[in-house]
Amino acid sequence: MSPVRFAIVGAGMMGREHIRNLKLVDEAKIVALVDPVEASVKAALAEIGDGAGGVSAHTDIASMMAEARPDAVIVASPNFTHRTVLEPLMASGVHILCEKPLATTITDARWIADSAANRSGVFWTAMEYRFMAPAAKFITAVHSGEVGRLVMLTVREHRFPFLHKVGDWNRFSRNTGGTMVEKCCHFFDLMRLIARAEPVRVFCSGGMDVNHLDEVYGGERPDIMDNAFTTVEFDNGVRAMLDLSMFAEGSEEQEALTAVGDEAKLEVFIPSGALIRSPRTPLWAPKSSRREHVPVDAKALAAGTHHGSVYYQLLAFMDAIKGAGPVVVTAEDGLRAVAAGTAAEISARERRVVEMAELGF
Ligand SMILES: NC(=O)c1ccc[n+]([C@@H]2O[C@H](COP(=O)([O-])OP(=O)(O)OC[C@H]3O[C@@H](n4cnc5c(N)ncnc54)[C@H](O)[C@@H]3O)[C@@H](O)[C@H]2O)c1
Incomplete structure (x- = not known):
């Protein structure tokens, strides 16, 4: 199987923990980062290490989606940004793992759940x-x-x-x-x-x-x-x-x-x-x-x-992407x-x- 190409949205503490764990997953490849803060992008590229040369950095979702064309996106931006970040992603078939909490309000979380029910890609709420x-x-x-x-x-x-x-x-x-x-x-x-x-x-x-x-x-x-x-x-x-x-x-x-x-x-x-x-x-x-x-x-x-949980969750997410396991x-x-x-x-x-x-x- 060709590698699953990942973009990370939010290159802070949790985004970087996902990066470290994705590096342990054979079939995963990180291709893009989205984060408006340069220091976070720099730290994430350093975390990626050897493969960082092939990773594009963006400040917005639209340019990342158009240029990097990832298969999967991990949303690890602050809670209050989740809905805005997800809006353009939901319109595509990209597989999404969104960090908890899904949103800061029931209204936004309901919008996300309704949108996820009406799209083709995997949508997974991260619950480590x-x-x-x-x-x-x-x-x-x-x-x-x-x-x-x-x-x-x-x-x-x-x-x-x-x-x-x-x-x-x-x-x-x-x-x-x-x-x-x-x-x-x-x-x-x-x-x-x-x-x-x-x-x-x-x-x-x-x-x-x-x-x-x-x-x-x-x-x-x-x-x-x-x-x-x-x-x-x-x-x-x-x-x-x-x-x-x-x-x-x-x-x-x-x-x-x-x-x-x-x-x-x-x-x-x-x-x-x-x-x-x-x-x-x-x-x-x-x-x-x-x-x-x-x-x-x-x-x-x-x-x-997080006691190894990010790794085990990513393996299960990969199975869901491949159709080899449930969401x-x-x-x-x-x-x-x-x-x-x-x-x-x-x-x-x-x-x-x-x-x-x-x-x-
Ligand atoms: N599952 C867990 O146990 C766990 C643990 C920590 C954090 N989290 C979740 O992960 C998410 C990120 O938390 P964190 O601890 O990494 O925070 P953080 O502040 O360390 O990092 C957030 C990053 O997102 C960037 N950002 C801000 N707005 C953005 C936007 N619109 N698009 C892209 N990037 C943006 C910031 O510049 C920053 O680099 C939160 O939703 C948080 O609740 C989950």
């Missing part, structure tokens, strides 16, 4: 947490009945504060959708996937209590949450909870997923990859937990900061994750339960 090997194994185990009937699901992320981005776009909810959309769309996506159900109502208690308090940009203070508890009720009775702290960079385990069913509890920890199944036992009887370790390909781990994360999945995140943002702001029906879901 699904492709972290320990998370993937956990999901398969829950779906194969290892906890019995799933009743309770928790996602914990205790991590470092938001990093600094090009032009500081991620300090304001209007650019990101707010923390519950920007970051937590991953977790609402995981919840939907694991529960195999849709959210009905959301309650989020959160705020910006530790990070960014002394930061000012153009006279304006950031307005993004740095911690929250969010509960989500699903239409099949599963209840889920997200525990987010972004001032817990000292944590040994950054993420933990826990599923409790009527037969057993299953938990997985990232980065250690410890997966523990604890069946229910009669009171006072000895516990009988089973512990295993989920390995991650070392070259995938080294190519980024694992659709635009509709991206829309639903934005919707749940938006509900959580409204809930935290207005201090009330938000029904998904209020938002049209």
Whole structure:
């Protein structure tokens, strides 16, 4: 098969992580970059290394599409640009992988999902947490009945504060959708996937209590949450909870997923990859937990900061392009994750339960 020719839109932190991982994929070739900031383009070309001579750099989508004629485009520009970037791409048959969140508003995400449903090329919403090997194994185990009937699901992320981005776009909810959309769309996506159900109502208690308090940009203070508890009720009775702290960079385990069913509890920890199944036992009887370790390909781990997931996701995207596999994360999945995140943002702001029906879901 001739190589799949990729263009990268947005050559910042995530665009460059895609570049490092594409270099590990045999049938992928990077042919073009789109980014208005010269420093980002330079850094991306350096990342491409040997093959950079054949890569064209552009400041707009139209010239890139006309000159480079890529087979596939990775959209890794800031959240608030996704819809504008996608508009000309949607009109073509090019295969698209768009970074999460699909958009900053339900209206834009719905436009993207509707457009994706009416075109020929693959459209894939990037949701890396699904492709972290320990998370993937956990999901398969829950779906194969290892906890019995799933009743309770928790996602914990205790991590470092938001990093600094090009032009500081991620300090304001209007650019990101707010923390519950920007970051937590991953977790609402995981919840939907694991529960195999849709959210009905959301309650989020959160705020910006530790990070960014002394930061000012153009006279304006950031307005993004740095911690929250969010509960989500699903239409099949599963209840889920997200525990987010972004001032817990000292944590040994950054993420933990826990599923409790009527037969057993299953938990997985990232980065250690410890997966523990604890069946229910009669009171006072000895516990009988089973512990295993989920390995991650070392070259995938080294190519980024997302526990190897970008590599595994790109392999699945390539399969979808070749018709050898399904579109694992659709635009509709991206829309639903934005919707749940938006509900959580409204809930935290207005201090009330938000029904998904209020938002049209
Ligand atoms: N899946 C994940 O875990 C994950 C992690 C980080 C970022 N992301 C997503 O990736 C995207 C990029 O984030 P980042 O961390 O790389 O940000 P960044 O600020 O490091 O990089 C963004 C780049 O896009 C460029 N840009 C701005 N407007 C553009 C436009 N209209 N067209 C093309 N390029 C444009 C900027 O100059 C910059 O170089 C965001 O949507 C973000 O949410 C996902």
